Amino acid sequence: MRTLGFIGFGEAxxxxxxxxxxxxxxxxxxxxxxxxxxxxGEIIRRRASESGTRLVAFSEELAGEGEVLLSVVxxxxxxxxxxxxxxxxxxxxxxxxxxxxxxxxxxxxARIVEERxxxxxxxxxxxxxxxxxxxxxxxxxxxxxxxxxELLAPYGMNFEIVGESIGTAAAIKMFRSVIVKGLExxxxxxxxxxxxxxxxxxxxxxxxxxxxxLDWSKLADYMVGRAVVHGERRAHEMDEVAATFRACGVDxxxxxxxxxxxxxxxxxxxxxxxxxAGPQSYQEVIDAIAASFExxxxxx
Numbered sequence: 001m002r003t004l005g006f007i008g009f010g011e012a013x014x015x016x017x018x019x020x021x022x023x024x025x026x027x028x029x030x031x032x033x034x035x036x037x038x039x040x041g042e043i044i045r046r047r048a049s050e051s052g053t054r055l056v057a058f059s060e061e062l063a064g065e066g067e068v069l070l071s072v073v074x075x076x077x078x079x080x081x082x083x084x085x086x087x088x089x090x091x092x093x094x095x096x097x098x099x100x101x102x103x104x105x106x107x108x109x110a111r112i113v114e115e116r117x118x119x120x121x122x123x124x125x126x127x128x129x130x131x132x133x134x135x136x137x138x139x140x141x142x143x144x145x146x147x148x149x150e151l152l153a154p155y156g157m158n159f160e161i162v163g164e165s166i167g168t169a170a171a172i173k174m175f176r177s178v179i180v181k182g183l184e185x186x187x188x189x190x191x192x193x194x195x196x197x198x199x200x201x202x203x204x205x206x207x208x209x210x211x212x213x214l215d216w217s218k219l220a221d222y223m224v225g226r227a228v229v230h231g232e233r234r235a236h237e238m239d240e241v242a243a244t245f246r247a248c249g250v251d252x253x254x255x256x257x258x259x260x261x262x263x264x265x266x267x268x269x270x271x272x273x274x275x276x277a278g279p280q281s282y283q284e285v286i287d288a289i290a291a292s293f294e295x296x297x298x299x300x
Contacts, residue, residue: 002151005066006030007081008073009044009053011230012098012129016072018051019133023155028053031062039272063088068151071097075236082109089116096121096148098138100237102174102244103167110142110166119144122166124173128226139169174244181234181241182254184223185261187282191220195286224282229274231266235259268292 004020006013009030017028030053034040048055056062063069063085073081078099089095095113097106097120106122113120124139137158140148145161153159162168194200204216227234238259242252270288271278279285 002067003027003029003065005056005062005069006032006053007059007062007069007071007085008032008077009035009047009055010072010074012125013070013072014047014051014053015129015132016070016134016136017053018047019135020152020155020157021052023134025155026052029056029062029066030054031056031059059085060088063093067092067094068148069093069095071095071099073099074233075099075101075240079105079109079112082112086112086116089113089118091117093118094121094144094147094151095119096123096140098123098125100125100173100177100240101170102240102247103170104243104247105240106141106170107166119147120166121145121148122169123148124169126173126176139172141169142166171244174241177237177241178255178258181238181262182258184227184234185258187220187223188227188261188265191224191282191286192289195283200282220282221280224285225274225279227262227265228268228285228288229271229278231262231264231268231271235263235266238262 004025004027006017006029009017009032013030017030021028028051030048032044032055035044035055045055047053056065069085071078071081078097078101082095082097085095095118097109101109110120110122120142121144122141126137126139129136135156135158137160140159140161141163143164145164149159149161162172190203191200194203200220201217204220207216208214238255242255242259245252245255268289270285270292273288274284279288
């Protein structure tokens with residue numbers, strides 16, 4: 001096992017690192033810009049302790065000790081993370097970008113990395129990481145993808161190589177997100193309105209008859225909670241989806257609408273009102289939103 005370094009140590013990085021540690025990987029480092037901030041820093045340090053990950057203070061230190069580097073930051077920080085790390089890369093490094101960004105941006109990041117003679121792999125995470133950890137399905141692309149598989153698949157990582165060209169894996173992820181994140185935004189909007197009339201559960205029962213096999217109420221609990229906790233990250237991802245559509249000459253009407261709703265969820269600032277696990281039901285979120293607007297009205 002080569003020394004593994006995580007660039008960014010949020011929810012995804014933590015869960016992957018924890019799974020790899022449990023599978024026997026024993027040399028794991030992480031660098032995160034937020035380590036020194038009050039609230040996020042505390043969370044990062046707790047996660048590092050739980051996963052047996054050693055936090056380092058600088059990108060140079062991470063690249064100096066780490067050989068396989070996994071970038072797991074927010075979509076809007078993916079290029080900056082590569083640019084910050086690149087000066088310390090050389091031919092011994094393998095840099096994998098796991099972020100939800102457009103094919104064009106994956107290609108740009110590949111150029112930044114490869115200019116330093118390091119190997120680059122694009123990866124697309126195809127399911128939520130919590131609950132799956134390092135076994136979450138990932139699509140890989142690039143000439144060096146087989147090298148990443150050889151190094152990490154023995155620890156149980158779930159890889160599928162989709163080709164040697166950079167951008168294919170990202171495209172699959174991006175266009176799939178139109179459905180997944182779009183459904184999330186639709187459910188959020190549905191419960192925001194329906195809950196005012198006590199109609200949500202009847203709507204979900206009706207949807208169950210139209211689309212059998214799905215527990216729509218349970219799905220709402222999950223998706224509304226994810227939008228509240230991760231709305232900002234999802235909004236950035238949908239911005240990348242919209243950019244991907246524009247590059248194809250397609251007007252990204254639905255992608256832009258989804259980004260707008262996810263950003264609205266983030267701007268509510270409700271994530272801190274729930275524990276690390278987030279809200280357990282959509283009704284908790286509706287109640288928190290109502291209380292939030294009531295507080296605003298009382299201030300006036």
